[in-house]
Amino acid sequence: MKGDFYVIGAGPGGAGAAWAASKEGYKVVVFESSNKLASKPCGRGIPLTGDLPVKIPRDVVYHKIRRAVMYVNGKFLFEYERMFDGYIVDKAALLEALIVESGSELVTRAKYEPRRRQVKTPSSVMDFNKATGQPQGVFAGGHAYYEGEKILAIQYIARGASGIDEASLEIYFDTHILGYYYVFPGEPSKVEIGVGGFAGFETLKRGLDAFIKKDPRFRGATLERLEGARIAVGGLRLGDINGFYLVGEAAGFVLPLTGEGIRPSIISGYEAARAIANGENVARRLESAKISRAVRIQRAILERVKKMDPGEREKLLSMLPREAHAEIALGTLNINRIARSLVDKPQVAARLLSLIV
Numbered sequence: 001m002k003g004d005f006y007v008i009g010a011g012p013g014g015a016g017a018a019w020a021a022s023k024e025g026y027k028v029v030v031f032e033s034s035n036k037l038a039s040k041p042c043g044r045g046i047p048l049t050g051d052l053p054v055k056i057p058r059d060v061v062y063h064k065i066r067r068a069v070m071y072v073n074g075k076f077l078f079e080y081e082r083m084f085d086g087y088i089v090d091k092a093a094l095l096e097a098l099i100v101e102s103g104s105e106l107v108t109r110a111k112y113e114p115r116r117r118q119v120k121t122p123s124s125v126m127d128f129n130k131a132t133g134q135p136q137g138v139f140a141g142g143h144a145y146y147e148g149e150k151i152l153a154i155q156y157i158a159r160g161a162s163g164i165d166e167a168s169l170e171i172y173f174d175t176h177i178l179g180y181y182y183v184f185p186g187e188p189s190k191v192e193i194g195v196g197g198f199a200g201f202e203t204l205k206r207g208l209d210a211f212i213k214k215d216p217r218f219r220g221a222t223l224e225r226l227e228g229a230r231i232a233v234g235g236l237r238l239g240d241i242n243g244f245y246l247v248g249e250a251a252g253f254v255l256p257l258t259g260e261g262i263r264p265s266i267i268s269g270y271e272a273a274r275a276i277a278n279g280e281n282v283a284r285r286l287e288s289a290k291i292s293r294a295v296r297i298q299r300a301i302l303e304r305v306k307k308m309d310p311g312e313r314e315k316l317l318s319m320l321p322r323e324a325h326a327e328i329a330l331g332t333l334n335i336n337r338i339a340r341s342l343v344d345k346p347q348v349a350a351r352l353l354s355l356i357v
C-alpha cells in the first residue's frame with residue numbers, strides 16, 4: 001500500500017481519479033456530499049473515441065449510439081453514421097462501478113469544507129488540519145467550484161414519446177443562443193429533451209417548451225421533471241484547493257462547444273492521480289493531455305464564434321464538412337488530415353484554420 005489518497009466528489013472526475021489511484025496501490029477514500037451518486041442533471045452520453053482510460057461495463061449501458069442527426073435553425077444539416085458511436089449510460093451505476101470495483105471506499109453525505117479543511121458527515125468530522133504533512137488527493141466537486149465562464153443547460157425527462165430512435169442523438173443548433181436543443185434516449189422508455197446555450201433560464205425554458213410543442217412525437221408524452229445545471233465552458237483552470245488538485249469540471253474539463261464533460265472529467269481525474277503517484281508535475285501532465293488540447297481548440301472556436309452574428313454562425317455550421325464537424329465535436333481534430341480532405345475546398349480549409357489558430 002502506498003498510503004492514503006483522498007478524492008473530494010464522486011462524479012466522473014472523482015471516479016477517474018479513484019480508479020487510477022487504487023490501481024497505483026493507494027488506499028482511496030472518496031467523499032461525496034450527496035446521499036446518492038449522479039444526482040446532477042446530465043444527458044449521460046459518452047462518445048467512444050478510444051481515449052477513455054477506464055472500461056465501461058456493459059451492464060451500465062442503456063443504449064448504444066450509432067448515429068447523430070444535426071439541424072441548424074430548423075434546417076436539416078446532415079446525419080452521421082458510425083462517426084458518432086457512443087453510449088448512453090446509467091451514470092450512477094458507472095460511477096459506482098469505477099469507485100467500488102477499484103476497491104476505493106465511498107463515503108456519502110460527506111461534505112468537504114474548503115475553508116475549514118474538514119469533511120463533515122452526519123456523525124463525524126475529519127479534520128485535515130490535524131494531518132501530518134499534506135494529504136494527497138484531488139478535488140472533483142464539479143461546476144460550482146469552477147471560476148471561468150459557465151452556461152446553463154436544462155432538460156425535461158419525458159416518458160411515452162413515440163418514434164424515438166434509441167440509437168440516435170438528435171442535435172438542433174440554435175445560432176441565436178449559441179447552443180443547441182437535443183433529444184437523447186434516456187433510461188428505458190424515457191427520453192431527455194434539453195437545451196443549453198448562452199441564455200437565461202426563462203429564455204431557455206420558453207425555447208424548450210416551444211421545441212417540444214412543435215414536435216408531434218412528444219404530443220402524448222408526459223414530462224416527468226425539468227432539471228438543469230451550469231456547465232463550465234471557459235476552458236481549463238488548473239490549480240488546487242488546499243493542496244487537492246482540481247480535476248473534472250471544477251478545473252474546466254468540459255468541451256466548450258458541446259458541453260461534453262463525462263469523458264474529459266474521467267480522463268483528467270485519471271491523469272492527475274497517475275501524475276501524483278509518479279511524483280510528476282500534475283498541472284503539466286494535465287495540460288499536455290490530448291483532451292486538454294481538445295478543450296483549448298473548442299474554446300478558441302467558441303471565442304471566435306461568439307463575435308459572429310447568428311447568420312454568420314449558421315453559414316459557418318452549414319459550410320463545414322461532416323468530418324470536420326465530427327472531429328471538432330469529439331475533440332479528435334487532426335488539422336493535417338482535415339486540410340488534406342479539404343484540398344479541393346481551400347476557402348473552407350482557410351476558414352476552419354482561421355477559427356482554430
Ligand SMILES: Cc1cc2nc3c(=O)[nH]c(=O)nc-3n(C[C@H](O)[C@H](O)[C@H](O)COP(=O)(O)OP(=O)(O)OC[C@H]3O[C@@H](n4cnc5c(N)ncnc54)[C@H](O)[C@@H]3O)c2cc1C
Pocket residue numbers: 008009010011012013014031032033034037038039040041042043044045046110111112113140141142143153154155194227228229230231247248249250254259260261262263265
Ligand atoms: C443538462 C446537462 C446535460 C449534460 N449532458 C452531458 C452528456 O450527455 N455527456 C457528457 O459527457 N456531459 C454532459 N454534461 C456535463 C457533465 O454532466 C459534467 O461535465 C460532468 O458530470 C462533470 O463531472 P465532475 O466529476 O467534474 O463533476 P460532477 O459530475 O458535478 O460531480 C461532482 C460531485 O462532487 C460532489 N461535491 C460537490 N462539492 C462537494 C464537496 N464540497 N464535498 C464533497 N462532495 C462534493 C457533488 O455532489 C457531485 O457528486 C451535461 C451537463 C448538464 C448540466
